[in-house]
Amino acid sequence: MGKSLVIVESPAKAKTIGKYLGSDYTVEASIGHIMDLPKNDIGVELKKRTFEPTLIVSPGKEKVVDRLKKLAAKADMVYLAPDPDREGEAIAAHLSIQLLPMVKDKSKVRRVTFNEITKKAVNAAFAHARDVDENLVDAQQTRRVLDRLVGYQISPLLWDKVRRGLSAGRVQTVALRLIVEREQEINDFVPVEYWTINAALKPSPDGQEFVARFVGIDGVASRVANGTDESGKELFIASALPNKERIEEVVAQLEKAKWSVRSVERKERRRNPTAPFTTSKLQQDASGRLGFNVRRTMGVAQRLYEGVELGNEGTVGLITYMRTDSTRVSPDAIVEAREYIEKKLGPQYLPAKQNEYKSKKDAQDAHEAIRPTSVSYTPEGIRKYLSDEQYKLYRLIWQRFVASQMVPAVFDQTTVDIAAVADRTYDFRVSGSVLKFDGFLKVYEQVKVDQAKKDDEDEDADDKRLPELKDGQALTKQRIDSEQKFTEPPPRFNEASLVKTLEEKGIGRPSTYASIINTIQDRDYVKKIGAKFVPTEIGTVVTKLLVKNFPYIFDTAYTATLEGELDAVEDGEERWTDLLNGFYDHFEKELKVAEGSMEDIKRMEESTNEVCDNCGSPLILKWGKFGSFYSCSNFSKAKPMTIAAGPYKKDPKAVLKKVTTAFSFPIIVKATTEDVIEYSKEVLNAKELVAAIEEAADAGKKVTAEQFSCDFTKENFAAKPDLSAPGADEAPEEEACDNCGRTMVLRNGPWGPFMACPGYNEDPPCKTIRKLTQKVQQKPPVQLEESCPKCGKPLLLRNGQYGEFISCSGYPKCKYIKQELLDVKCPKDGGDIAVRKTKRGDVFYGCVNYPKCDFASNLKLVDKTCPKCDSAYLLEVVNDKGTYLVCPNNREALPKRRKKKGAEEEAPTTPECTYEKKIAGPAPAVERPDPEKTRAVVESVA
DSSP: OOOEEEEESOHHHHHHHHHHHOTTEEEEEOOSOSEEOOSSSOOBOOSSSOOOBOOEEOTTOHHHHHHHHHHHHHOSOEEEOOOSSHHHHHHHHHHHHHHGGGOSSGGGEEEOOOSSOSHHHHHHHHHTOBOOOHHHHHHHHHHHHHHHHHHHHHHHHHHHHTOTTOOOOTTHHHHHHHHHHHHHHHHHOOOOEEEEEEEEEESSTTSOOEEEEEEEETTEEOEEEEEEOTTSOEEEEESOBSSHHHHHHHHHHHHTOEEEEEEEEEEEEEEOOOOOBOHHHHHHHIIIIIOOOHHHHHHHHHHHHHOEEOGGGOEEOOBOOSOOOOOOOOHHHHHHHHHHIIIIIOGGGSOSSOOOOOOOTTOOTTSOOBOBSOTTSOTTTTGGGSOHHHHHHHHHHHHHHHHHTSOOEEEEEEEEEEEEESSSEEEEEEEEEEEEEOGGGGTOOOOOSOGGGOOGGGTTOBTOOOOOOOTTOEEEEEEEEEEEEEOOOOOOOOHHHHHHHHHHHTOSOTTTHHHHHHHHHHTTSEEEETTEEEEOHHHHHHHHHHHHHOTTTTOHHHHHHHHHHHHHHHTTSSOHHHHHHHHHHHHHHHHHHHHHHSOOSTTOEEEEEEEOTTTOOEEEEEEETTEEEEEETTOOOOOOEEOOHHHHHHOHHHHHHHHHHHOOSSEEEEEEETTEEEEEEEEOSHHHHHHHHHHHHHHOSEEEEEEOOOOOEEEOGGGSOOTTSTTTTSOOOOOBOTTTOOBOEEEEETTEEEEEOTTTTSSSOOOOEEEOOSOSOOOOOEEEEEEOTTTOOEEEEEEETTEEEEEETTTTTOOOEEOOEEEEEOTTTSOEEEEEEOTTOOEEEEETTTTTOOOEESSEEESOOOTTTOOSOEEEEEETTEEEEEOTTOTTTSOOOOOOTTOOOOOOSSOOOOOEEEEEOOOOOOOOOOGGGOOOSSOOOO
């Protein structure tokens, strides 16, 4: 009897499942998706509106697929066990497409799913194997096609109208819209002034002091108008007065008022525990409590789900599936939690019956909430087996789940109303709250996502003790404090609040939040300043263009509606082609309009009130590679006109007419001799032009006239994120591995440094890497004292793709670049030989007349003649025996060149020479460092 083949996504998951299944099963990993739409084509049939996708084996996955095919052909059964969601079902379907032709009995390819990777759950899943759920596959396929249609048909528009390399996404653009619109709200915000009054009071001279807040006059609440909300409803600031004059009137009355307790209300307040984590709630709490970004949270959760080595127990899956929007929990898990609470914490913490929580209306209830697979795996009990990230996140999940089955916390709350009687009665109030019974707070303390929204009245209310007070009791005023305040704009989004808003508006799904946030950052549409999202100029421009030209497709309400329709496809209530037809009807209309009417930002020239620093002309706003900038309106691209001596002598009027027709005054007249400027003069009229041409003819060989051009530019700083804002200069947050959540480290490879996961060489490995990009800011050019030999302008020290270089400040008119030249002339055309670098940083020597002359050498040329064959130069060869001067015709002594594939051996064109002279001994041996002592610059403890 042969073995059964089980296929999962990741090697870590394969290792954990393999332990539970035993030797009769071979567990292999597909390493994610094995099929996708082609990259060089839209890959969706649109002519007949079938929307049928063209799926191909993903590039780089051919060997994985071939191996799985061979194993499937030999296996008795094939079980497809990717994750239990739409993406997992799609992977299973793609595996089925590839493997079914290799299996004789098609009924032996089955789908298995489990919400947690435990022995019980895995065995139960294999006992209930099923076919691939086509509805789930259709839902995933529909989402993929929707995203492809938007990305492949709108992105080219952005390339043409704004900048190459930009992209649009069906959901990412809507998320970006939220950030851009929030920034606009902040910029448009007009603060409202208001004042508050606090009174420090005592019940007796030696009694406890407490502070009460002013709330109204004569029983009428005091409030200040604060505009309207989106629906037009008036908004007010409670317990406030509008201005200083009003405050002075009230404070004057309070100074002479008699103070007494009007009423004391005591009641018991209960705070109920919250439901176990859904994906979005986990992301929000991990951000607020642990400082984890969304990417890091999901990476760490993935590793906890797939399994962690727990000593003698081997690999154990510690949490249930982490992509869910359901709060449902299995009965067995609830029973286990209740037993733990009663036994370890005491019966007083256990409610009479289990706590139940309702999922939100559109939740997909196929998965449980995120919880520990077993409460017996306490965070402290298994801490020694976990990395810091894993321990912190597991403790958060464990505590939240256990607390969800505990009794409420109980507070004794006291609210005291106070009257200050003068000409009128001024109302004050103070609240105090004392924890009476900790309940679920013994295990889990709640934290708000956005503390900025916390009401001042409730501030510090918990655990605030008040002195014993009675109705009618007289009070002694200690002092009156008034404070001027201004309303603040809405806060910028951070990762937690953005996820919260996306969830509330129904944009995206729990499994997509991390990728949405990653994408808008990777595309440079937003920057993180002080952990808050600030849209970049390109992000703002792209958003405004797309929202203006695609108002329906990128509407937040429509995006949320599409998510509901995708759920209907998953439930089998709607055909996927009907959904796509409805979408494409709107999309195609908007696309046609946008192709003809979208604003061309690339060619934008906008008048401004700014003035040129050099010539005083108006500046215009243009769009360049790095965003908008100011350019002088006197800048001209007109090419210079040569004034030949012959035609000018024959008919000077005709030549002058030609020049004045081509250019407007002022005009610059120049005379050059072999590219060296001998004469240059700016003229303002025709008379000056004639005189300048005659002077130039005497000064140099070539006379030219050109349009006066001012090349002054300056950056449009107002459109860029304020990098001087608090938090902008903070050290960048640590980068987390997308796969496992551990902190990425810097490593060195054959192609230079790169970022890699600490688990790069583990078993199984985590091969996540990221090449170092050039997104860091470049240093500004430094002006040198040296002048350009071609045009006389100062030279600048610049930073380029391959390091520092020196070039003319007159670029692009003057393209002079200072190069390190050898004393040897090029053997092919007699030009200079310059020292150059390849993309990898290797030094070589090439002719400055490239590409007209293609001479290049990896060996340094030396200005010495060969004494044997009279070669005009020698080559410097360095090897382990020393440094030699070798004749270029001594082919035996030169390093052997690798022959190009398919090329014929070149026959030598010069006679063989044997000249070779040693000029230096071998270089001292480099001591190799101990690799164990030279780890990456940043190292994770994990």
